[in-house]
Structures are given as C-alpha cells and as structure tokens.
Amino acid sequence: MAVAERKKLAIIDGKSVFYRGYYAMPNLSTRDGVPTGGVYGFAAMALELIKKLKPDYVAVAWDKPKTNIRRRVQMYPEYKAGRKPAPPDFYTQIPILHELLEAFGWPLYELDDYEADDIMGTLSVKAQKKNIETQLITSDLDALQLINGHVKVYALKRGFSNIEEFHPESFTAKYGLQPDQFLDLKALKGDSSDNIPGVPGVGEKTAIDLLKQYKTLDGVYKNLPEVKESLRNKLEAGKKSAYLSKEIARLWTDAPVKLDLKAMDTTKLDTAHLQSLLQKLEFRSLLNALPEHMRAEVPTTDTLGGVKLKVSKNIVIDSDKVLGDIDLGKADPSTNSGQ
Incomplete structure (x- = not known):
C-alpha cells in the first residue's frame, strides 16, 4: 500500500520578507506616486517560492507593531535596542501589502507579545501533529531551531536570488551540529x-x-x-x-493561534479579484508570474481604475538595487513604475 504524500504548509515571515523587498526596489511606485517597491518585492519572491515549493496551504506571520517584543523586553530591556526606524513610506506600504495578502488568500497572523517567528513555530508544531510538512520562509535564522523531520527553513540571504534551504542534514553539514x-x-x-x-x-x-x-x-x-x-x-x-x-x-511555540487549514488552502481565492488588484497596482509582470491556480481570464488595463491607495513620498534608498536573477517572466524591476 502506497504511503500518502504529506501535505505542505508554507509560512512566510511577512515583515522580514517585506523589509527585503522594500530595500531591493526602493524606486518603484505607481504613476500617481504611490510607493509599491516593498509590496512588489514581497509578492515577486513569495510567488516564485510558492511555484517551486508547491504548498497546499500558505499563511503569513507578522510582527504586531510595538507590542510584539514586549515580553522579551521585560526580560532584557536592551533586546533589539538601537535599531533605526524604517523610512515613512515603508509603513505606508503595509496596508497595501495586507490587501494583497487577502487577495492571495493567505491569512495573516499577528499577536501581542509574540513575534512572527514565535507564531511560525507555534503553527509548525500544530502542523506536525497533523503530519503536515512546514516550509518556513524567512531571513531570520532564529527559525533554524525549529528544524526537524517535518520542518524546513528557506532562509533569504542577500537580496532575493540567494535562498538557502535548511533541513536536518544540511544544517549539520553547515554547522557540524544538530x-x-x-x-x-x-x-x-x-x-x-x-x-x-x-x-x-x-x-x-x-x-x-x-x-x-x-x-x-x-x-x-x-x-x-x-x-x-x-x-x-x-x-x-x-x-x-x-x-x-x-x-x-528561544522561540515560544505556545502562541494562542489556530491552525486553520481551510483558511490557508491555496485553492480558495478569488482569482479575478487578485488579478484586478495586480493591474491596479501596475504589477503587470506579476500577472505573468502567477502560479496556475491563481490565473483567471480578466480584461487588461493600464489605468489604476480608481483604486484607493494612500499617496506618500517615495524615499530612494539605493537606486542600483534590484531583485537579482529571480525568474519573473517579463519583469523588469529596474524601471520606476508599471510593473
């Protein structure tokens, strides 16, 4: 009797990946001046990995502003001290990203007193009890402590083009430890x-x-x-x-979150709404990069179609940074708008 293949759950460390997207594509904005580089970078990387990993379920863990590190700061007041705040347009893009996540059909988890990697750890423990393989997508190496026979980590290194896969054997090969x-x-x-x-x-x-x-x-x-x-x-x-x-x-794996597989099901999304939103954001190249289950026949348009996006000044960090050699079909991230 053949053994059934494990279902797969991909959990994205949302702010970590968004942060890399923002600094990889600082010049990107819509024609109306709405900065969208972080959103585009996040979506491009996430979609590329989703196509490669082919998960059955996807979720996004997020660091809730101000309260996510509260418990650790009580333990050690210098925890994460000295970090410079991100530029203003980093934060103005977050509501746009959250809207896009909803269109992707990827539920977002955030909690007081728990960081994103705590939530990722909690969900991976719950998934393991259901014999589901978890794929953690992050640039935070704290997640390496979660690796086991059911949990792999896909660590973003420099930019988006260098992603290192960790499983028990590759971890030991790299560090000489378990x-x-x-x-x-x-x-x-x-x-x-x-x-x-x-x-x-x-x-x-x-x-x-x-x-x-x-x-x-x-x-x-x-x-x-x-x-x-x-x-x-x-x-x-x-x-x-x-x-x-x-x-x-130590990652806390006791976060009060539910493993809602129905909400995480990658096939449960409104494809027409998703593609309409990508057009409004002028992410035309991402339409060509969508996995098959996200595709739908919708009219193309070059206009924003009245999308309500908050306009803010786009701050240039490094105009030479791009996504690298990530495969995005017709994407040309060196241009300033109309992706």
Missing part, C-alpha cells in the same frame, strides 16, 4: 542583529567547538574545569548572560 543545538549555539555566541549578548569574547567557531565536545550549554558549564583557562574565565564571567540569551532567543 538543529536542537542551535539555541545553545546562540546562547554562547549571541546575536548582534537582535542585541542578544551571549558570552562576551565567544564567537561562533568557539561556540561550535564547545558544543561539539560538550553537546549542550549545560554540558559546557558542567565541564568548565576541562576548558582552557582563558576561555574558562570568559565562560564563567558570562554564565548569567549565556542563560539569559538562551531564554530570549
């Missing part, structure tokens, strides 16, 4: 992007060597007498910081 050691690795080496301190003076190579020998953070500290003096002194001084860093970096 995925369940990733959290202890981060506890030792820290994470400057999130302002997680780790153990001062301990870098990734040293942390990996320690975990290869002693397996866990607890194992490292139980065997301190075996460690050479200079490193032992750093570990002793940074013990409290290491364990605090581990708790801050």
Whole structure:
C-alpha cells in the first residue's frame, strides 16, 4: 500500500520578507506616486517560492507593531535596542501589502507579545501533529531551531536570488551540529542583529567547538574545569548572560493561534479579484508570474481604475538595487513604475 504524500504548509515571515523587498526596489511606485517597491518585492519572491515549493496551504506571520517584543523586553530591556526606524513610506506600504495578502488568500497572523517567528513555530508544531510538512520562509535564522523531520527553513540571504534551504542534514553539514543545538549555539555566541549578548569574547567557531565536545550549554558549564583557562574565565564571567540569551532567543511555540487549514488552502481565492488588484497596482509582470491556480481570464488595463491607495513620498534608498536573477517572466524591476 502506497504511503500518502504529506501535505505542505508554507509560512512566510511577512515583515522580514517585506523589509527585503522594500530595500531591493526602493524606486518603484505607481504613476500617481504611490510607493509599491516593498509590496512588489514581497509578492515577486513569495510567488516564485510558492511555484517551486508547491504548498497546499500558505499563511503569513507578522510582527504586531510595538507590542510584539514586549515580553522579551521585560526580560532584557536592551533586546533589539538601537535599531533605526524604517523610512515613512515603508509603513505606508503595509496596508497595501495586507490587501494583497487577502487577495492571495493567505491569512495573516499577528499577536501581542509574540513575534512572527514565535507564531511560525507555534503553527509548525500544530502542523506536525497533523503530519503536515512546514516550509518556513524567512531571513531570520532564529527559525533554524525549529528544524526537524517535518520542518524546513528557506532562509533569504542577500537580496532575493540567494535562498538557502535548511533541513536536518544540511544544517549539520553547515554547522557540524544538530538543529536542537542551535539555541545553545546562540546562547554562547549571541546575536548582534537582535542585541542578544551571549558570552562576551565567544564567537561562533568557539561556540561550535564547545558544543561539539560538550553537546549542550549545560554540558559546557558542567565541564568548565576541562576548558582552557582563558576561555574558562570568559565562560564563567558570562554564565548569567549565556542563560539569559538562551531564554530570549528561544522561540515560544505556545502562541494562542489556530491552525486553520481551510483558511490557508491555496485553492480558495478569488482569482479575478487578485488579478484586478495586480493591474491596479501596475504589477503587470506579476500577472505573468502567477502560479496556475491563481490565473483567471480578466480584461487588461493600464489605468489604476480608481483604486484607493494612500499617496506618500517615495524615499530612494539605493537606486542600483534590484531583485537579482529571480525568474519573473517579463519583469523588469529596474524601471520606476508599471510593473
């Protein structure tokens, strides 16, 4: 008797991917001056991956503004401190993106006190209980701690054209560790992007060597007498910081969210509405890049058709950045509008 193939759930780290789209295509706007580069970049990358991964279900996890990191900041007030705010037109594009997500038929999850990767972790745990494979699409390597036989991570590297797939075997090939050691690795080496301190003076190579020998953070500290003096002194001084860093970096998989497979079903969408919205946003090249299940016969138009979009000044970050070599049919992301 043939074994049924697992269903697949793709979960997109929404703000993480949108952030990359915004800085990859800062000049893109509609003819009326509505900035849309982040929305276009997000949609282009997401659609390309959806076509390749062919998930049965898709959801988007989002960082709820201001309240998503509240619990971690209570644990460590310096968590994610010092980050520069994004330019104003980054935020004005978010409602447009949310409208497009609705048209794609991809439900969006956001919660107080839980970050997007916590939500991704929670949904992946729930999916595993139903024997569903989860594909996490993100630029945040915190998700690597979730890897197992049911969970893969598709990590966006530089731009959109370089995406690294992680599963248990590829994780071990890269780090020489098991995925369940990733959290202890981060506890030792820290994470400057999130302002997680780790153990001062301990870098990734040293942390990996320690975990290869002693397996866990607890194992490292139980065997301190075996460690050479200079490193032992750093570990002793940074013990409290290491364990605090581990708790801050740990993804919480208890978020109060429901795995609503019916809402995530990729076949449940209004294709005519989706294509009409893409035309109004002047994303004509994306019409050619849509997966088959999103296609429908609709009249083409070069006008906005009265779409109500908030107009704001488009701030140029780097006019030379583009999506890279991502395959988008007739897309020409170097132009300023009319995508």
